[in-house]
Amino acid sequence: VDGLFAVVSTVAAWTRFVVPYQSQVARQSTSEPDPLTAVANLEARAVISGDSIIELTLNRPLSPEEGDLVLMVGDVDVTAVSRRAARRIVFQPAAFVLSEGESVVVLFKRKGSRWDEIKRLPIHVLQAAGKARLFTDRSATLGNKGQIAEGRSGGVPEPARRTFQDFVLNAGLHSSQQRAAWSLATQSNYVGVTRREDALRFGVRGSRAPMFDLSDYSIGLQSPALAFSVGRVTFGTSRHLANSFGARGSTLVLTKGPTSVSLGALSGSLQVGWDDLLGLERPTNRILGASIGHELVPTRPGALRLDVTFLDGSKTALSSFTQSAVVDAEESAGGTVQISGALPNQRLRFVSGFTRSRFENPARDPELLGSLVARRPLLDTRGARFVEASAVLLQNARMPVGPAATVTVGLRDERVDPLFRSVAAPVAADRQQDAADATISIGAVTAQLSQSRNRDNLGRVTSALTTLGLTSTASVAVPTAQLFGVRSRSALFPMLTMALNSVHQFTDGIPPGGAFRPSDLPDQLNSIADLSAQWQVGRLRLAIRSNGVNQDNRQEQRENADFASGVRSLSLGATLGARGDISVDAADEFQTAKERNETTRVRRMTLNGAFRPRATTSVLGALSLLRTRPPIGVATMNTDQHVEVSQSFLLPGASEAQRGQFFVRYARTGSLLPDLTTIAAASPSLVHLVQWTVASGLNVRLF
């Protein structure tokens, strides 16, 4: 009994004292800490200056196990330059002033990839701090480039200059000035040469090309309500009238509340050089435009917006600086109305526009017209319209099986009248197109489907051919590591992409009086398939691609005139960190004319490498081989190799910016071609054409 009493007493005592203690300990160890909150030294929607100190204080210290704090001011993460204490974080602007206008301060708790918001504080920055700050920068590099040796095999014509030494000067000026409410930035670049053929505008002006020319320039003045730009500018957001048309000129954008007005005066084509600095000197090559945009729901920009654009311009028969084209002299004037809208959550969006344009080809092309009495196109006013809409039917929706899904569908309708044209928008005229597409994301897998129908000859001209088209596409991207839930060695699992494309073009019959024979009527089905797999394993990257196309002709008398073609390629690259990198590419290409049973096959391989033993020394090398086997005759081979060594150095007694650089390069090209004099023989002989050069150069950076 005593023993039993002793046990009961012990249990009672343990129950009374120990259990409550253990429960207390357990409760303390499993209970969540108090939720984090923070107070700021600013009121919500406070009006502050651009150099104001922002301080947030937590209700309790943040333990290391909970993660750390992140402070965002606007879109800038300022955590690393803020002072931190156990319960406090303080940001004092330095090297970064708060932007004027509405902004937001957000304090996060970050643990791993998870960011939890603790405090959000809208603010209004009244005026950015500081006085006007002017930054300037300039540079000029004088260089000598030349060919110091050249050699070639027989059969290669001697170049106009076997050896030569030329000089170049590349220079630039840059400045920026900022005040609280405005900023001014300028930039100009210049290219000088000692050989006329190397001049920037030799292709346009020939022997009249300036040896020292202006490559480009820009001047930009900005404030919250105004943006004025001179130099290379772009104008227009109208698909059919002026679509981001870029040229030398000037634009002015004024913004007041929900309304913005844009004015543009630009050259008719993109040019470089000292001539026509403002882009307005030649009336026959000048475009003037104005655009007014208005948010119909000012409290929610983007909900419903109306844009009206007017344009009047003309172009000479001259391509832009980096363009080659069959061009005409053109003049057009027109206007467009465009309306766009979206739900607040962006799940439903639409945009629609209607354009009218009056167009003609003025008789200002002497090369085309000369002294001929030629018929010219008549002035014509035509229209174009489009409407596009998209809807997110499912957004991260949970499915009965598998991961969440997102489904977006889109519809598009577009009609461009016959003879429609605008000088500032490259639009394909005489086309009606209707299309539907869907984008489906299920977990990490994304697929896209689309189908479109189109037709031309909308004016029903009886003797012109009418072509109908049906295009279908399907593509899918599969990150296999995510798909199979692979955690370890996931880099070994590739990203797979596959695309299928079908394009069928056919006609609705022989147009009377159109000089068409049955075999001239298109009826062609093109089927295209692409497949690729990509890996990235540490410093290695590998890509394998395959492409196949089948051109199936179906018109009368041409049923067998089909083609099959394709490319299979492999690319392998590795980086050696700061020391350099190396890559190898190989491919096998073919094209088969089924009707003639003729196949052309091309095999190629390229090796590129860069090695930087020191920060000032660089060695580059490249080797490429290309073997072409035509259906008839012998195979040809083209090779290309070059090795280049460059060394930078400091000029004695010069500043850091005044550097020099020396390089030397050996380049060799070779071609193994059939000898044309024996081409008719049963086994034609080959000629090996080789040319090699040694080039060198010395650059000195003046400032």
Add this chain to the structure above:
Amino acid sequence: MRVVGPLSVLISFGLGIVPIESYAQVRVSPTGVSVSATSATTVFLTFGGLRDQRPTDAVWCGALVAAAPARGLRCDPSTVYGRLPARYDWSQLRGGSFTDIMSVPASVARVAYQAAQRGATSPFFYVRRFQSLNGAPDEYVAVTCRLTGGGAHSPFSLTDVRLEFDGGDVVPFVTAGQTPPQIAARITYTGTGRLVGRWEVVLPGEESPASRDLLTEATLSADQRGSQRRFAQLERFNVFLPPDGRITLPGPDTRTLPSAVEGTYRVLLRIEATDDREGDSNLVEAGAGTGVVHSGAVAGFPLPTLRYVVAGGGARTRIGEESTLHLLGPRDGDSLAAGALLAVTWSPGEGVIPDFYRVDFETDRGVPVMSALLPRSARRYEAPPWLAERAESRAIRWRVTGLAVNGARLRESVWRTARLAP
């Protein structure tokens, strides 16, 4: 004067009921082509059977008349639309054959279309005149142009090629070691076919290419092909162009664009001839030899070139900026798997260490997404996990800027791009 309509020409030339020799001894292949009614079209033509003759003018018109006392059919002077502009005339006379590149401007097709709207027949004609060197009568040879949408069954020709740098700079300036901006070729074409070619670069110290070197291979006569000068190859491409009329061809991987040596570089787009049934020129039919000349991707102009300049820091563009800041990782163009964090790293390089670093993230269209301000000791920044979502699934680009304590920009890296899986 006898005006000849398209049907009689079709009968005469196309079906061969009336031998073409009864009109002219010079022959052409092809005799008829489908051209775009709304844009330009370029066609490779071979004229054969020349005997002490040289080609002179080339004219488009709406109707033909007998050329007597000359041979063949010439343009009715009241229906002339224009002549082949000298800037597009890349014809070559070699012995008894003449290779002609007919580039029909859009304005010529427009006149023909408007005439057809008013009730005339839509086909029009391209007439080459051949002048005898020994006093014989001139000969006129016509090619029928049929109006179509310019899609399938039109010759595969390039009519507008525009090379662009990402960011829109015409001649970007970058500093040594920086990656130049991405390149793209916006191409307008007729017909359909394989676009095969290569990107090349003319390095500082190399002779610039001549205009002839910049023609597409299909623009040259058969015996001239393969003889154009080659330069250092950057990348090859081989893509199929469906009969849509427009394509944006991506430029070479920017990692292959050299920038170690300061100077001016020129990037070339070289296009090789491919097999295109619609553009075939039959030498037998033209009396110019044997075989068929394929001319897929013919163009009536030398292709444009792109320049970029590797220079000092004061010369800069929006893309290529001054840099002594070296970016370490990730590499330009790298793709990150879904869920992987983007951690960017850099080294300050030589010279004065900035007081602060700013890391900027933008979409590939230049829309700012976020920035981070970091102390001078920082060499790494881990971007927030919501970066991909903020970029709306677009590729992003990033750079690092070194700042003085007063905010002055001391150094800046180049932009690099990264693709983030959503």
